[in-house]
Amino acid sequence: MRHAWTGLLLVIVGSLTACGGGNSSGGVFNFGGGGNGGSGAGYGANTLAVIVDGGPAAAGGTVNMLFTTVTICAPHSTRNCQTIDHVQVDTGSTGFRVLASALGNGLAAQLPQAGDGIGNALDECVQFADGYSWGTVRTADLNIGSETAAAVPIQVIGDAAAPAVPASCVTGPQENSVQSFGANAILGIGNFLSDCGMACETSAIAGTYYGCDSSANCLPAAIPVAQQLQNPVSLFAADYNGVIISLPDVTAPSANVGGTLIFGIGTQPDNALGNARIYTVDSNYGTLNTLYRGSQFGSSFLDAGSSGYFFTDNTIPTCADQPAFYCPPSALLLNATIQGMNGAMTDIAFAAGNADVDFATNAEALPNLAGPTASNAADVFDWGLPFFYGRDVYVAFEGGSAAGVAGPWVGF
Amino acid sequence: MLTRARWGAADAGRSWRAAALGALIACALAAPETARAALGENVASPARDHEALRGTLAVTPMQRYDVHEIVTASGVTVREYAAHTGPVFAVTWSGTQVPDLKLLLGTYFDRYVSLAKTHRTGHHVLSIESPDLVMTAVRFQRTATGRAYVPALLPSGVSRGELR
Numbered sequence: 001m002r003h004a005w006t007g008l009l010l011v012i013v014g015s016l017t018a019c020g021g022g023n024s025s026g027g028v029f030n031f032g033g034g035g036n037g038g039s040g041a042g043y044g045a046n047t048l049a050v051i052v053d054g055g056p057a058a059a060g061g062t063v064n065m066l067f068t069t070v071t072i073c074a075p076h077s078t079r080n081c082q083t084i085d086h087v088q089v090d091t092g093s094t095g096f097r098v099l100a101s102a103l104g105n106g107l108a109a110q111l112p113q114a115g116d117g118i119g120n121a122l123d124e125c126v127q128f129a130d131g132y133s134w135g136t137v138r139t140a141d142l143n144i145g146s147e148t149a150a151a152v153p154i155q156v157i158g159d160a161a162a163p164a165v166p167a168s169c170v171t172g173p174q175e176n177s178v179q180s181f182g183a184n185a186i187l188g189i190g191n192f193l194s195d196c197g198m199a200c201e202t203s204a205i206a207g208t209y210y211g212c213d214s215s216a217n218c219l220p221a222a223i224p225v226a227q228q229l230q231n232p233v234s235l236f237a238a239d240y241n242g243v244i245i246s247l248p249d250v251t252a253p254s255a256n257v258g259g260t261l262i263f264g265i266g267t268q269p270d271n272a273l274g275n276a277r278i279y280t281v282d283s284n285y286g287t288l289n290t291l292y293r294g295s296q297f298g299s300s301f302l303d304a305g306s307s308g309y310f311f312t313d314n315t316i317p318t319c320a321d322q323p324a325f326y327c328p329p330s331a332l333l334l335n336a337t338i339q340g341m342n343g344a345m346t347d348i349a350f351a352a353g354n355a356d357v358d359f360a361t362n363a364e365a366l367p368n369l370a371g372p373t374a375s376n377a378a379d380v381f382d383w384g385l386p387f388f389y390g391r392d393v394y395v396a397f398e399g400g401s402a403a404g405v406a407g408p409w410v411g412f
Numbered sequence: 413m414l415t416r417a418r419w420g421a422a423d424a425g426r427s428w429r430a431a432a433l434g435a436l437i438a439c440a441l442a443a444p445e446t447a448r449a450a451l452g453e454n455v456a457s458p459a460r461d462h463e464a465l466r467g468t469l470a471v472t473p474m475q476r477y478d479v480h481e482i483v484t485a486s487g488v489t490v491r492e493y494a495a496h497t498g499p500v501f502a503v504t505w506s507g508t509q510v511p512d513l514k515l516l517l518g519t520y521f522d523r524y525v526s527l528a529k530t531h532r533t534g535h536h537v538l539s540i541e542s543p544d545l546v547m548t549a550v551r552f553q554r555t556a557t558g559r560a561y562v563p564a565l566l567p568s569g570v571s572r573g574e575l576r
Contacts, residue, residue, distance in 0.1 A: 063532060092536040092552045127510040128535035129551040129558070130528050171513040172549075173525045180529075190553045197554065199508060205486045207510055284508065286553030301552045306534040323541035324533055373539055373548040380550050380557065382537050 046239040046268050048145035052247075052257040052365045052385070056086040056102075058178040063364055064307035064385040066245070068261060070187060071143040072098065074110040075151050081143070082107050086184045089245070089261060090305035091395050093188035094195045095229025096142055097126065097155040100135065101177060102184035108156055111138035116211030116221040123162045123210045123218060124155050124229070125169035126195070133175045134166075135159040137209070142232050144187070147239065147263060149232035157181065163216035168206035186305075187232065189243050191286050191408030193399050194228040201225050234397055239264025242396035242407065244271055245304055249390030253363030257389070265394055265402035265411075273403040276394055276411040279340025283398060283408060289339040290381035297381035300338070302393060302410050306384030308369035309350060311336075316352060318372055325355030325371040336381065340409065350387065365389070450492045450500045451518050452562055458482065458492045458500065464515055465490065476567045477501070484511060488556070492516070493575060495567045502561035502575045508554045517560060520545050524560070546572075 048068055055062030066089040073081035082104055100108060114122040114137040122137040135157040142149040156162075158176035165174070175181045188195065200208050204220035209228070211221035234240050240263070247259035264271045281288045281301075290300035292311060308325065319327035331353040339345045353368030367386050387393075394411030396402035402409075450461050458480035462469035467484040480500075482490040488507030494500045503516045514521050524547060527540045540547040547560035559575055566572075 127551065129538040129549040130531055130535055168512065171510050173529050192553060199486065203486060205509055285555040287555055299555055299557060303536055303552055306536050307532060310533065310537045324531060324539045371533065371539060373537065384534065
């Protein structure tokens with residue numbers, strides 16, 4: 001599939017680069033039909049250009065982060081819209097979140113804020129490994145390529161309309177700015193249909209959803225699954241059972257690596273399973289297994305949102321100046337086996353390079369970037385974006401089936 | 413669920429530079445009695461934490477330490493490792509949600525926040541390795557696991573691989 005698209009890809013990437021560089025910019029603009037951000041005329045209707053570049057200027061330079069462009073509109077509006085560039089494409093989370101500072105003036109106020117069902121405004125805390133973000137939950141239409149997710153709950157991070165952060169949300173550094181978040185927005189298209197799921201419907205859980213009253217008192221609130229942040233692709237009218245991330249092979253540190261995000265699996269001529277194999281993931285956690293050097297890493301995952309391969313191997317030296325990455329004297333050729341919950345297994349050859357050398361190139365796509373899990377978290381093997389280079393990686397959603405196999409699963 | 417061998421497997425025991433600053437230990441042990449967090453504090457803190465987390469508490473005595481295991485109301489398993497006659501030297505967590513890290517990390521929370529700010533690994537995995545705090549946090553889809561320990565407080569003979 002990749003070869004057939006290559007020519008077109010170059011065109012798309014070229015145009016993306018040409019109009020990139022700027023900020024998400026501007027205010028609300030009139031959006032009338034036709035193509036929109038990131039999707040070129042004649043390009044498959046279920047595809048969207050993606051790119052690994054340096055990220056939004058305000059973020060100060062990102063590596064191995066995958067971005068695309070999404071147009072946000074007020075519900076049912078084709079006029080009150082804004083196109084946001086440098087939206088991070090993330091298979092490690094679910095839901096669309098945009099930084100208020102990237103949204104520009106005017107539009108946020110036209111996105112109705114959701115409620116908690118008992119008369120309070122709905123706000124959300126999202127807790128990542130590296131920090132938390134806090135903001136309102138609002139309803140918007142998302143135009144993603146030529147497809148639309150209508151009336152979807154999204155999070156507006158750092159929204160001035162949200163009260164002060166509740167203490168129970170604070171589990172690390174705050175990431176409420178483009179600089180600290182590293183993107184203008186994030187498009188979470190992991191295996192799950194909602195970000196929290198039944199756990200947040202049956203209980204009010206601190207660090208997730210909050211109902212905030214008119215006195216700005218916020219308390220954790222139980223929120224039905226359908227009103228939580230949703231996987232936008234799952235709300236499309238077609239091609240909603242999963243996604244494919246298709247990136248070209250990257251053999252050396254490179255700038256501006258373009259690829260394709262394809263919607264649907266087995267629903268169009270361009271998204272067949274082909275020779276890819278299916279690895280089912282744990283339906284509660286989204287994880288699978290990795291076997292590496294005789295050890296089993298039971299909480300492993302493929303994650304387009306991680307910048308490298310992250311796993312513990314105490315024989316590989318970490319970098320003196322940045323212990324979150326490995327710095328072997330020269331790149332190490334390694335092997336590991338990915339194993340789905342269904343037992344499907346495939347050996348993977350990969351390389352762990354010297355991160356100091358890689359970072360010194362100032363390139364944004366580093367195919368050999370790897371690092372430890374510092375506390376010897378020997379159950380975690382994170383197959384980050386370097387794994388995606390040179391592959392078509394399939395992510396099938398829960399609650400449905402793709403290529404004849406019930407989700408959630410990943411394929412490659 | 414198939415095998416989730418948490419925090420298991422090979423600990424080749426990377427040599428720990430003895431950055432055991434006496435001042436650090438003194439500081440950690442001197443944490444105020446009113447603090448509600450665990451790491452670096454005395455063995456009374458797991459009991460406080462289990463109340464604050466509204467969870468169940470079970471204590472398993474080991475040869476060199478006690479494991480205080482709290483299962484929170486939202487199903488997160490928190491383990492606090494406390495020396496028999498000393499402070500909590502490690503905490504681990506595993507579940508679908510992130511537990512109250514401010515509570516669990518105590519006086520080390522601010523250190524974690526400042527060290528976490530410069531990372532370049534993405535939103536889903538965080539590794540901190542400093543002389544006074546070693547920590548990993550993973551947040552992927554509906555997985556939340558992590559552990560943190562204070563190298564200077566690890567009882568002698570205890571390897572990192574034991575902390576699960």
